[in-house]
Amino acid sequence: MSSLNISKSDQESLCSLKPVFWTNGAFCDQSLPINVANTSELYEAADRFLRFAPVLERLFPELSESNGLIESPLLEVPLLNKLINSLGGSLYVKADHALPVAGSIKARGGIHEVLCFAEKLALDNGLVNGVLDDYSIFLTAEARAIFSQYTIAVGSTGNLGLSIGIAGSALGFKTVVHMSSDAKEWKKTRLRKRGVKVVEHDADYGVAVEAGRSEAEADRFSYFVDDERSSHLFMGYAVAALRLQEQLKHQNIPVDEKHPLFVYLPAGVGGAPGGITFGLKTVFGDHAHCFFAEPVQAPCMLLGMAGDLNTDPTPVYEYGLTIDTDADGLAVGTASQWVCDVTRHLLSGVFTATDKQLYQHLHSLKSLENIEVEPSAAIGCQGPLMLNSQAGQEYLKTHRLLPLLSDSTHIAWLTGGSFVPKEEYQRYLDKAVMLQNE
Numbered sequence: 001m002s003s004l005n006i007s008k009s010d011q012e013s014l015c016s017l018k019p020v021f022w023t024n025g026a027f028c029d030q031s032l033p034i035n036v037a038n039t040s041e042l043y044e045a046a047d048r049f050l051r052f053a054p055v056l057e058r059l060f061p062e063l064s065e066s067n068g069l070i071e072s073p074l075l076e077v078p079l080l081n082k083l084i085n086s087l088g089g090s091l092y093v094k095a096d097h098a099l100p101v102a103g104s105i106k107a108r109g110g111i112h113e114v115l116c117f118a119e120k121l122a123l124d125n126g127l128v129n130g131v132l133d134d135y136s137i138f139l140t141a142e143a144r145a146i147f148s149q150y151t152i153a154v155g156s157t158g159n160l161g162l163s164i165g166i167a168g169s170a171l172g173f174k175t176v177v178h179m180s181s182d183a184k185e186w187k188k189t190r191l192r193k194r195g196v197k198v199v200e201h202d203a204d205y206g207v208a209v210e211a212g213r214s215e216a217e218a219d220r221f222s223y224f225v226d227d228e229r230s231s232h233l234f235m236g237y238a239v240a241a242l243r244l245q246e247q248l249k250h251q252n253i254p255v256d257e258k259h260p261l262f263v264y265l266p267a268g269v270g271g272a273p274g275g276i277t278f279g280l281k282t283v284f285g286d287h288a289h290c291f292f293a294e295p296v297q298a299p300c301m302l303l304g305m306a307g308d309l310n311t312d313p314t315p316v317y318e319y320g321l322t323i324d325t326d327a328d329g330l331a332v333g334t335a336s337q338w339v340c341d342v343t344r345h346l347l348s349g350v351f352t353a354t355d356k357q358l359y360q361h362l363h364s365l366k367s368l369e370n371i372e373v374e375p376s377a378a379i380g381c382q383g384p385l386m387l388n389s390q391a392g393q394e395y396l397k398t399h400r401l402l403p404l405l406s407d408s409t410h411i412a413w414l415t416g417g418s419f420v421p422k423e424e425y426q427r428y429l430d431k432a433v434m435l436q437n438e
């Protein structure tokens with residue numbers, strides 16, 4: 001425990017379920033032997049989404065307006081800004097809770113990985129000879145005959161399973177999703193309706209992933225999407241940064257030495273927020289400040305980032321935590337070491353929040369801005385409040401950001417919710433009200 005780069009008082013807070021704002025000591029550390037994520041892979045991922053856009057548009061009619069691109073708007077939230085941002089500048093939300101096809105941020109990484117696999121099979125089998133060929137071949141019976149021989153498997157707390165299951169089955173693959181005990185019933189039902197095989201595990205996310213991995217390893221025709229160490233997932237998420245750059249430009253929101261950008265990203269195993277951080281730092285360099293947000297019961301990325309390069313991340317269980325949180329998308333006990341090592345010098349810090357705080361934000365998003373999210377997605381809204389904590393102020397001071405705050409932009413990344421059934425969402429709202437009155 002003591003080898004982690006976490007102060008004694010923060011360790012005590014972590015153990016007693018009190019929120020912390022942890023500043024990453026390795027941030028900007030040029031001496032780190034960096035595990036390089038390749039920038040060219042980021043642009044290749046962006047190109048892949050473009051190549052497949054006509055295919056995706058045919059498979060998913062909801063993409064007709066965006067010409068086959070899976071994207072969400074960047075929304076200004078002035079009322080929420082007043083409520084939670086006393087730092088200055090403007091608050092926006094990135095509306096990935098409403099990403100088409102999968103209804104969560106997992107649409108970015110998950111669908112990208114399915115496309116990578118389909119593209120590889122198509123090249124290996126001579127369906128296409130190169131990336132300039134006509135990709136409508138992916139919609140033919142000939143392609144489906146090949147894809148249907150293969151099974152795509154994944155372990156998930158719910159949303160990654162939805163994304164892989166929906167995209168994989170649409171292209172004609174067999175799909176198997178190993179669900180952790182946190183996974184919501186409606187997510188399983190939705191998948192089964194699409195012909196996805198759902199295997200339920202009475203265990204946490206790590207066990208579900210391991211089950212999927214070993215089952216897939218035994219089968220030559222099985223492809224395992226490894227959420228703990230997949231560069232395909234990571235780069236699919238990272239493309240969000242290129243799209244965000246366009247949106248900011250389009251909405252005349254500057255990001256430069258006079259206009260810092262603060263981004264608050266809900267983190268589970270780390271792939272989605274890590275990929276987006278990698279993308280944002282590639283695009284904006286020092287002007288982007290990325291923070292991960294985790295439930296007090298599951299600060300696995302905090303423990304992972306506070307460890308050393310090339311060492312196993314510390315599981316939250318070693319701090320007596322039980323990942324008991326309503327933020328099912330973030331209920332992960334051990335971080336991805338791969339993501340920790342790739343983003344170690346890029347990430348500004350990690351903060352934690354209680355479920356009560358999540359529910360407060362879930363409620364404010366609805367009542368002030370009419371935005372409906374699942375509990376996991378609301379956690380980013382705690383960002384401006386935590387950056388205003390003593391430790392947050394220290395960060396701002398160290399990086400000479402205090403004089404720039406009135407010209408700063410803050411983005412709370414909303415990560416899931418648009419597929420949540422109405423009754424389920426109402427229960428979230430009821431719980432928010434109940435907790436407020438406690």
Ligand SMILES: *Cc1c(COP(=O)(O)O)cnc(C)c1O
Pocket residue numbers: 104105106159160266267268269270271272273274329330374376377415416417
């Ligand atoms: C998966 C997920 C995240 C975090 O992504 P990781 O890659 O697990 O870190 C955040 N919010 C929601 C709603 C998710 O489903």
